[in-house]
Amino acid sequence: MSLPLPVPARAPVSPDPIGADAGERGLALIVDDEASNRRLLGSMLVKEGFRTLEASNGREALEIFERERPDIVFMDVLMPEMDGLESTCHIKRLAGDDFVPVIFLTAVKDEQCLLRCIEAGGDDFLAKPFTLTRLRARVLAMERVRDLQRALAAKQRLLTTLLERDQEEKQLAERVWSQAVKHYNAHVPGIELVERPATLFNGDLVLMHYLPDGGLRILLGDFTGHGLAATVGALPVADTFHAMTTKGFDDVALLTEINHKLYRLLPTERFMAAYLISISGRGDTLSWWNGGMPAAHLRTATDLVELSSHGLPLGILPDLHDPVMRRVDLSAGDRLLLMSDGLFEALDRQGRMFVDTGLRGLLEGWQPGTPILPSLMEAFDAHCAGTEQTDDVAVMEIPLDITVLHDPSGT
Numbered sequence: 084m085s086l087p088l089p090v091p092a093r094a095p096v097s098p099d100p101i102g103a104d105a106g107e108r109g110l111a112l113i114v115d116d117e118a119s120n121r122r123l124l125g126s127m128l129v130k131e132g133f134r135t136l137e138a139s140n141g142r143e144a145l146e147i148f149e150r151e152r153p154d155i156v157f158m159d160v161l162m163p164e165m166d167g168l169e170s171t172c173h174i175k176r177l178a179g180d181d182f183v184p185v186i187f188l189t190a191v192k193d194e195q196c197l198l199r200c201i202e203a204g205g206d207d208f209l210a211k212p213f214t215l216t217r218l219r220a221r222v223l224a225m226e227r228v229r230d231l232q233r234a235l236a237a238k239q240r241l242l243t244t245l246l247e248r249d250q251e252e253k254q255l256a257e258r259v260w261s262q263a264v265k266h267y268n269a270h271v272p273g274i275e276l277v278e279r280p281a282t283l284f285n286g287d288l289v290l291m292h293y294l295p296d297g298g299l300r301i302l303l304g305d306f307t308g309h310g311l312a313a314t315v316g317a318l319p320v321a322d323t324f325h326a327m328t329t330k331g332f333d334d335v336a337l338l339t340e341i342n343h344k345l346y347r348l349l350p351t352e353r354f355m356a357a358y359l360i361s362i363s364g365r366g367d368t369l370s371w372w373n374g375g376m377p378a379a380h381l382r383t384a385t386d387l388v389e390l391s392s393h394g395l396p397l398g399i400l401p402d403l404h405d406p407v408m409r410r411v412d413l414s415a416g417d418r419l420l421l422m423s424d425g426l427f428e429a430l431d432r433q434g435r436m437f438v439d440t441g442l443r444g445l446l447e448g449w450q451p452g453t454p455i456l457p458s459l460m461e462a463f464d465a466h467c468a469g470t471e472q473t474d475d476v477a478v479m480e481i482p483l484d485i486t487v488l489h490d491p492s493g494t
Contacts, residue, residue, distance in 0.1 A: 111155050116161075141169055182236075293328075342403050357376060358376050365485070
């Protein structure tokens, strides 16, 4: 429990007993070298509900301001030792982000003098001789400005706090992601992977692990949400993926278990779209499942095959509906392209998605046996130039040659 802060002692109120009844509207500092002016204005302010302090020159005003932090200042322009212009400059600096209105007391009507008062930090003027009506109008106007400024400052402080917490959460999520989620991934040569984060780190999930028969299993998942929201689901998915792959469980069993865990763990609006890819130990078969992801593309010697979504994302329903892995026979030189919807839906300056501009032409021009990722990302970067993307991007190109995927010297 925090202890209450000590309340600083107030300076003595004006020597004249006009401020005996403490007001509710705050503390006013009156700065004027004429005692009669201070006395008259002080009397009016007390009637308006203020407590008052007095200073006879700018230097004394600064000492009182530092000590007492008044809520409003009435400042004469011409005074000995330090005039009102210089004193106001110092007061505004001392006030910092806190808005403390400074109302200049002046009988001068010279426009240049009034301009210098504003340039020094003054907020309004009160013409001499003082009248209660004019004083009330000036004070009400300044209180409205002050209250608006304080409300805005409070919201700004709250926003800053929320942003700091958000950044801390992203840093925590990034650490968990790199240390716990990706730590057990197999290092697979030959695979090209590009990850582009929308914020601090990429929340698209990429998992790779060798199967007991020498084959390779890959999962590329896209969670709803970013940061900690994605990390909460990624941890059990990664643990389940690596454990069940190491023990040789089949693809359908793995999908069923991941779906079951995500359904129990995540709220209704959270789920994970995913590809699950398995390459057999002999390298002659590709098994694949696509639940809610963009179509993957298989480039063979004779055709470009779309591996379209045929299942619901994981975590939506308690049980997967007929989770069947589809199979394709592989030949030498075949290559597979996987991508998250962050690449498909990335916008250019005209608000057009990448899938509607250069992506289709690139895929149709993909030559058998050649990589597409370098030209794909070059086109993607040109498409996104000058825009800020709002979703994570993960793109993976896999040469479907099991010897390359095992050989450290493979490219």
